[in-house]
Amino acid sequence: MDVQVKLRMPSQARFLAVVRAAVGELGSVYGWPEAECQGVILAVDEAVANIIKHAYHGNSEGAIEVTCLGAADRLEFTLLDQGDPPDPGRICSQPLDDHAHGGRGTHLIRMIMDEVCYERVPGGNRLRLIKNLPAVGCTEKERSDA
Amino acid sequence: MDVQVKLRMPSQARFLAVVRAAVGELGSVYGWPEAECQGVILAVDEAVANIIKHAYHGNSEGAIEVTCLGAADRLEFTLLDQGDPPDPGRICSQPLDDHAHGGRGTHLIRMIMDEVCYERVPGGNRLRLIKNLPAVGCTEKERSDA
Amino acid sequence: MNTATRNNEGTTIVDVTGHIDLGSSPDLRKTLLESLKETDRLAVNLVAVKYIDSSGIASLLEVLKAARQGQKRFVLFGLTSAVRQVLQLTRLTTVFEIRETEQEVLHA
Amino acid sequence: MNTATRNNEGTTIVDVTGHIDLGSSPDLRKTLLESLKETDRLAVNLVAVKYIDSSGIASLLEVLKAARQGQKRFVLFGLTSAVRQVLQLTRLTTVFEIRETEQEVLHA
Ligand SMILES: Nc1ncnc2c1ncn2[C@@H]1O[C@H](COP(=O)(O)OP(=O)(O)O)[C@@H](O)[C@H]1O
Numbered sequence: 001m002d003v004q005v006k007l008r009m010p011s012q013a014r015f016l017a018v019v020r021a022a023v024g025e026l027g028s029v030y031g032w033p034e035a036e037c038q039g040v041i042l043a044v045d046e047a048v049a050n051i052i053k054h055a056y057h058g059n060s061e062g063a064i065e066v067t068c069l070g071a072a073d074r075l076e077f078t079l080l081d082q083g084d085p086p087d088p089g090r091i092c093s094q095p096l097d098d099h100a101h102g103g104r105g106t107h108l109i110r111m112i113m114d115e116v117c118y119e120r121v122p123g124g125n126r127l128r129l130i131k132n133l134p135a136v137g138c139t140e141k142e143r144s145d146a
Numbered sequence: 147m148d149v150q151v152k153l154r155m156p157s158q159a160r161f162l163a164v165v166r167a168a169v170g171e172l173g174s175v176y177g178w179p180e181a182e183c184q185g186v187i188l189a190v191d192e193a194v195a196n197i198i199k200h201a202y203h204g205n206s207e208g209a210i211e212v213t214c215l216g217a218a219d220r221l222e223f224t225l226l227d228q229g230d231p232p233d234p235g236r237i238c239s240q241p242l243d244d245h246a247h248g249g250r251g252t253h254l255i256r257m258i259m260d261e262v263c264y265e266r267v268p269g270g271n272r273l274r275l276i277k278n279l280p281a282v283g284c285t286e287k288e289r290s291d292a
Numbered sequence: 293m294n295t296a297t298r299n300n301e302g303t304t305i306v307d308v309t310g311h312i313d314l315g316s317s318p319d320l321r322k323t324l325l326e327s328l329k330e331t332d333r334l335a336v337n338l339v340a341v342k343y344i345d346s347s348g349i350a351s352l353l354e355v356l357k358a359a360r361q362g363q364k365r366f367v368l369f370g371l372t373s374a375v376r377q378v379l380q381l382t383r384l385t386t387v388f389e390i391r392e393t394e395q396e397v398l399h400a
Numbered sequence: 401m402n403t404a405t406r407n408n409e410g411t412t413i414v415d416v417t418g419h420i421d422l423g424s425s426p427d428l429r430k431t432l433l434e435s436l437k438e439t440d441r442l443a444v445n446l447v448a449v450k451y452i453d454s455s456g457i458a459s460l461l462e463v464l465k466a467a468r469q470g471q472k473r474f475v476l477f478g479l480t481s482a483v484r485q486v487l488q489l490t491r492l493t494t495v496f497e498i499r500e501t502e503q504e505v506l507h508a
């Protein structure tokens with residue numbers, strides 16, 4: 001049986017810490033290496049921050065649903081919002097070597113996660129993020145020692 | 147808008163850490179005093195541990211659903227399982243000043259939470275736990291400084 | 293949870309780190325009962341324990357009972373606020389011998 | 401996130417603790433830009449920062465830009481693995497002046 005963590009939260013930055021705590025703890029329960037955990041926490045945090053900033057434009061009353069599905073070999077995240085949909089042309093549109101202040105969140109998400117998929121669904125805007133786990137055939141103990 | 151965190155997990159002790167992390171982070175987002183946070187984490191952990199031990203008798207394939215509803219003035223938890231229902235006569239049945247090894251979990255839950263309600267519902271066994279927050283009328287900042 | 297066992301002036305000290313819960317308390321119980329067999333004075337360093345639940349308390353009570361039966365000393369020290377809270381709620385602060393520091397354990 | 405500002409041998413040091421995210425990076429930006437007005441050498445101690453996201457990085461870049469415009473020195477030190485990871489992924493490790501310790505900041 002897999003583990004599912006579902007968060008329903010208003011579009012407020014203070015709840016990002018709850019998202020990070022839940023994702024991080026899931027990772028360490030499955031014995032992921034620290035660096036993998038940190039990466040996935042970052043990607044999910046960036047994705048939720050983007051919803052707060054760009055889908056809801058900072059309005060604190062928007063609804064965000066984050067679903068994390070944990071299994072031994074991968075973690076899957078589904079983010080749902082009812083704000084403005086992203087303009088596909090703007091995702092990862094800014095070159096990383098430009099030293100402008102913004103434009104790095106979507107790059108980080110793509111660099112870290114194995115699958116990133118923005119979709120329009122009847123319930124709103126859905127973002128699916130999948131991370132496959134690195135170690136196959138090694139025990140949890142070995143992984144956490146890595 | 148309130149915050150809802152829902153966890154679906156198999157009846158395995160290793161996921162208790164995910165429950166504790168999510169509850170603790172919710173508490174600190176709402177600016178609760180550290181001691182209150184610790185108490186609520188303990189109560190929820192004990193309640194989930196009891197489901198693993200007594201409803202599922204250590205079988206690791208049972209399903210447990212933990213729903214946390216957070217608001218500024220209270221936290222509400224609903225635990226659902228499809229294992230054996232509790233025998234009401236055994237909840238808090240053992241006097242605390244008996245120095246036997248077990249029998250303290252249900253006492254801790256009752257001492258910490260303001261409402262504790264074991265129910266039989268169509269979906270299985272439901273335990274509702276409610277904690278009202280201590281400070282009324284003081285800001286979150288003041289509370290977290292307390 | 294992790295444990296490490298060492299000796300200081302004839303007292304066996306078990307340093308515990310991490311969370312003691314339903315998953316880890318059987319390990320703690322086993323480690324402490326085994327250590328108790330080899331010593332007359334066993335002290336548990338809880339300074340790095342940020343969480344303990346009633347199953348952890350039950351394990352400590354079991355070790356206390358074994359220590360009493362063997363007329364051995366069993367001490368807890370370095371209690372964090374979380375550990376203190378659980379012992380207070382379960383009214384066990386006077387049942388265990390509790391010391392602030394390792395020095396106090398050795399010289400009390 | 402919390403910040404505390406102090407002076408060491410003419411360099412203004414801002415010690416940051418906690419998580420830098422969308423919620424806290426505006427505060428960080430404000431604190432650093434204000435400190436920069438009062439000094440020619442500003443160093444940010446990140447040793448107690450366990451998390452930073454792209455909004456935090458954006459704030460640091462903004463301060464860097466202001467420092468360059470004012471021909472001032474802006475240094476980061478004490479990077480934890482989480483901070484290092486984000487800077488590496490965003491290819492900014494060579495854009496900032498980065499030092500291991502406060503001593504290196506003062507004597508480099
Ligand atoms: N969830 C989202 N909803 C709407 N627009 C989005 C979303 N995520 C990203 N975007 C768009 O993609 C652009 C690039 O995002 P990102 O790389 O995270 O940088 P930044 O947030 O700093 O602009 C944003 O400016 C925005 O236009």
Ligand SMILES: Nc1ncnc2c1ncn2[C@@H]1O[C@H](COP(=O)(O)OP(=O)(O)O)[C@@H](O)[C@H]1O
Pocket residue numbers: 193196197199200201230231232233236237238239247248249250251252253
């Ligand atoms: N969720 C539950 N499902 C079934 N039985 C329960 C549940 N919670 C408690 N009980 C019953 O109540 C008794 C007392 O529980 P508790 O005080 O937590 O102590 P312990 O778990 O050490 O027995 C248990 O032994 C069990 O019979």
